[in-house]
Amino acid sequence: MYIPEGFGTVTPYFFVDDADGFASFLVKAFGGTEVLRTTRPDGRIANVQVRIGTTTLMASEAGGAYPPMPCACYLYVEDADASMRRALAEGATLEMAVADMPYGNRQGGVRDAWGNLWWISQRLVPAPYGPA
Template sequence: MTAEANPLVCYLCVDGADAAIDFYRRAFGAVEDQRWTGEDGRIGHAELTVEGAPVYLADEHPELGLRGPLAAGDTPVSLMLTVADADAVFEAALAAGATAESPVEDQPYGMRMGWLRDPFGHRWGIGSYVAEVSAEELRERVGDSYTIT
C-alpha cells in the first residue's frame, strides 16, 4: 500500500492487537498484509485490508499515550464499512464477538445498515446500498427532521 493510493487511513489502537486481527478477519474478511511485533510481544504496527480499504492497527502503548477505546472509556469516532450484504457481515461480526447497537434496517438515504461495537470498543456502521435516493426524495423521506442542502 502506498500513501498516494490511500491518502486517508484509519489507525486503530486496541488492547490485544493479535486478537483484534483475528476478529477483523472473521467478522469482516480482513486480510493481514504486514505485522511488526516488538520484543515485548506487542504489535507496534499491522496493516490489514478490509473490503479493499487499508486499516492500520496497533496494541496499546500507554507509555506513548496510545490507548484504545476501552481504556479511554469510549470513542468519539465511528467507522463505516460498506459491503455487498450488510445483513451477512453484521451477523458474521456478531458471531465473531461484536455487540449490536442497532439492527440492520433500511434507511431513508438508500442504505440498509446497522451499528455494532467490536470487542475492542470500536463502533462500526455496517451498510449496503439498496437504492439510489435523490436529494428531493431524501428531503421528502426525512421531512422536517433535517435540513438537507
Template sequence: MPKHKPAGHPAVSPYLLVADARAMLDFLAATFGARELYRKTREDGSIMHAEVQIDDSVVMLGERPERAAAICGSVHVYVPDVDACHARGLVAGATSVSPPTDQPYGDRTAGLRDAEGNLWWIGTHLAG
C-alpha cells in the same frame, strides 16, 4: 503511481489503538474478511503496527501502551450483505448497536460495537 503513499493504500485510513491487536485482527478477518497486509511486532511479541485490507480500503492498528486510556473509534464500511456481516460480527464477539434496517437514504445499515469499544457502522447500498 503517486509516491506520497504506498501502492494499494488509500489517502485516508482509520488507525485503531487497541489493547489486544491479535484479537482485533481476528475480529476484522471474521467479520469483514480482512486480509492482513503487514505486521510489525515488538521484542515482547506485542503488535506495534499491523495493516489489513477490507475491500478497497486499509485499516491500520497497533497496541496502545499498557497504561494508556482506551481510545474508541467509529468506522463506516460498505459491505455486499449487511445482514450477513452483522451476523458474522456477532459471532466474532461484537454486540449489536443497531440491527440491519432499511434507511430512507437508500442504504440498509447496522451497527456493531467490538470488544475494544469501537463502533462499526456497516451498510449495503440498495439498488434504486
C-alpha cells in the same frame, strides 16, 4: 503525492489492547486480509495492517503515550445482513439492527470488544446520497 496501494488519503489507525485479537476480528467479522504485521521485541504488535475491500486499516498495541481509543467506522459491504451475523458471531454487540434506510442504504451497527462502533452498510441504489 504518493499513496501506497491499498491506502486512502485518510487511513484509520487503531490503538487497542490485544491488537492480535483485534486483527483476527477484522479478518473473521468483515472478511479482511492481514497484509503486514510487525512486532516489538516483547512480541506485542507494533503495527498490523488489515485490508477490508479497498481500504487498509492499521492497528497497534496500545500503551504509554497511546492508550486504547475507540472510534466509529462506516463500512460498506456487499451484504449487510451477512456481515452483521459474522460480526455478532465474533463477539460484537448489537447497536442497531439492520434495516432499510431512507437514504438508500441497508444498515445496522455493532460495537466490537475494543469499544469501536461499526456502521455496516449496504448501498441499495447506484446513486449518490441526496434528497429523495
